[in-house]
Amino acid sequence: MLALRVQNLSKTFPLKKPLFGAAAPGVRAVRPTSFDVARGETLGVVGESGCGKSTLARMLVGLLDPTEGSIEIEGHALNTADPSEFGKLIQYVFQDPNSSLNPRKTIRQIMEAPLKHLHKMAKPERDQRIREIFASVNLRESFLDRYPHEFSGGQAQRIGIARALAAQPRIIILDEPVSALDVSVQAQVLNLLADLKAQFGLTYLFITHDLAVVEAVSDRIVVLYFGTVVEVGRAERIFARPRHPYTKLLADCAPVVGRPLTAPEQKGSELPDPLNPPPGCAFAGRCPRTTEICWTTEPELKSMGEDQLAACHQPLED
Amino acid sequence: MTLFLNLVFRNRLAAMGAVVITAILLLALLTPILPMHDPDVTATADRFKRPFSDGHILGTDHLGRDLLSRLLHGTRLSLAVGIAAALIAAATGATIGIVAGYFGGRIDNVIMRVVDMLMAFPYILLALAIVAALGPGLMNALIAVAAVNVPFFARNIRGITVGLAGREFIEAATLAGMGHTKIILTELLPNVLPVIVIAMSTTVGWMILETAGLSFLGLGSQPPQADLGSMLGEARSAMISHPHTSVVPGIMIFLIVMSINLLGDGVRDALDPRLRSGALSRPRATTLVDRKGPLPAPTNDLLSIRDLETQFHVGARTYKAVGGVSLAVKPGECLGVIGESGSGKSVTALSVMGLVASPPGVITSGAVYFQGEDLIGAAYETLRKKRGDRVAYIFQDPLSTLHPLYRVGHQLAEAIQSHQKVPNHKARARAIQLLKDVRIPNADSRIDDYPHEMSGGMRQRVGIAMALANDPDVIIADEPTTALDVTVQAQILSLLNDLRRDRGLAIIFITHDFGVIAQLCDRVAVMYAGRIVEEGPTQAVLDAPAHPYTKHLIACVPELGQGRRVLATIPGLPPMVDDLPLGCAFAPRCYKAQDKCREREIQLLGTKPRAVRCLFPEEPV
Incomplete structure (x- = not known):
């Protein structure tokens, strides 16, 4: 069973039309790309800066409209017109945990947003759900009434993961989720992600530039270069052979x-x-x-x- | 809130302004119930009475009306109109700014061009035009003043919003299913509110002045109603013969505007996060030194750091960033310093040349000997001559260390010429040679590039070239490859390795990556909470780590070629260096910690070249 199917997805950023003459053809950030992700799989995406991995991720969660191609989630074409629908299917964990949390909101307000807007839960239900999620990401409930700046990078990233989980998505896109963290904290977060995946039956798309990390967490790995897939293979083989x-x-x-x-x-x-x-x-x-x-x-x-x-x-x- | 008030009142002038404006506001509010003459009753027999005459403390005007009464009623009106205009302008301007900044694109373009057109008119001309179209009257003057000030708010708020709209928490809100209105109201507005308050507090006074100006010209309040501007206007004809009629409202306008502006500046200083963090206070040219007790003895190494302690004094807190670090390098040697963020590795490196920002940094103990000479106590001029000449730095982010407005060749030549007297063409030739040394292709043409025209790897090579410009003896590289891709990192590392072999450079290499340490460094020092917990030859430390922290840290790092697995972790978080526990700082996270570990300070012990700061090491050293 496929969780995600991407077909011929591409993104071209148009260039400004010069005053005279025709516009240049534009920058092709992602060239036509196709891949499948099975349900429960972790697909690693590696590549160097500028290879289009973030552009690809942002198209998958509807933050960017693709120029061409289609995205299917569990057999249905992704419709980005209604944010309250696709938010329940696919969620995103950002690279910089601190800038992805609104500095002027409490953690409770941040956690409530997806429950309120995506799942239309009532207040007691929301509190119950937040408690459950916080327990599963090993965060204390007393954190809920604090503000984001009071947390370390590792804690803030766990809050970011908790927020993504709150939407109860089928797929989570992890965009360099540990590259801003210290090594001892990085391992904690990676193990937590593996536990959560088993617990909630999630599918991950794990984007990173760190080969050792991606090898340690992925089933299969896609290597991107210059906006296109150059190689796909099993994690244990692709770098060895x-x-x-x-x-x-x-x-x-x-x-x-x-x-x-x-x-x-x-x-x-x-x-x-x-x-x-x-x-x-x-x-x-x-x-x-x-x-x-x-x-x-x-x-x-x-x-x-x-x-x-x-x-x-x-x-x-x- | 109390913190905010404390901050405001720490500024004496702002406190004075607050007192004056509060008094004026109270008077204005109480005016209707104070026992006073009716401000509009004329008594031509009593005209132009001097101040302090019977029944009229401030005298009377040209129609015999009581000046005190008119002054207070006028103040009330002027304040009301000014504040109302400020509120209207802020609300309208902020709405326009947020909408333009959030949606961007065409909407932004159209809105901002209209705002630009409004700004193209001289403000008083625009206000006059609006009043002329609407007809004179206080209400219309209010509208005119508000309209004239809308562009100021719109532009200000739009700028802030554009910055915020690109932040990730806005995208996260979209993914949480929020619509545009919700995002603007609950995500953006709370973040721009402080800016709106700052902009308002600095413009209210100005708007009161503008309203008074329109009234002075007879376009605002209409007789017999008094506001400060119209009082001045009416007193104009008697300015020479009876100056008190114009001096009285003049002083009041002065007091209002002055006190509001002083208070507004105070509010801005208290609210602006950049000012609060002290970022605008200029650091000294060298780090402050406050050493007590005897200095450690010099050694015969090229560069040796002895018992260095560097602290940050922020308010009542003392952060012991570096708590007694000793390191040394010989020519041609590469020493790795490894640790997590906050372990004090960068502060140690910056302390060597007195580059830690002061305030808040202070070097409280220890010495740094370069060829036997202590650098910590050295005069600024001595340090300046050695910085970049004998001891050079390479920093993590080449984009922020290169000046964006100068060509790289110019910056390289400047680095050379600040230490050597060479003519421009020779400096340029040397710069090209340096770029060739760091293997930048087409060095002759790339020397005229601006930093933004180069890729990250190329910029870091320029950073290295700059560090090499004066053939230094020691290079301190602070995470020079962390921001780079692996293929570029491999090139930079092999470049540094060649340089130290060819030129006999000593390198202190700071990183958090064991793989890099293993490949480049001869010796390694592991730092935790401002201290060295283990040191020794790289291979020995990696093969048989003695400190539990080193052992766990190595296990945490996934290594290529080991396949999918559960990673080892270290429970807990590194301690804050303003509140270090007694004894071993790692004890709270250590699996073999005992009471002994928490009793007293633990020494760095071992047989040379290895040493470990642990009572129960994993391996005997």
């Missing part, structure tokens, strides 16, 4: 205890220019395996055996 040279580059660059320091990439390579995208494979400029076809034809996502897919003309072998 990458097919796409970019995935291999990422895995080689991650600092690992016990591995000598190397710069795996030749010096001076830079990301492609989004205003003037190259023809062919976007990674060709940084790739050690390029052949002629890479510079002319954009590679399609192809099966590379054992539920691993990669978009590469010259995939790596085992």
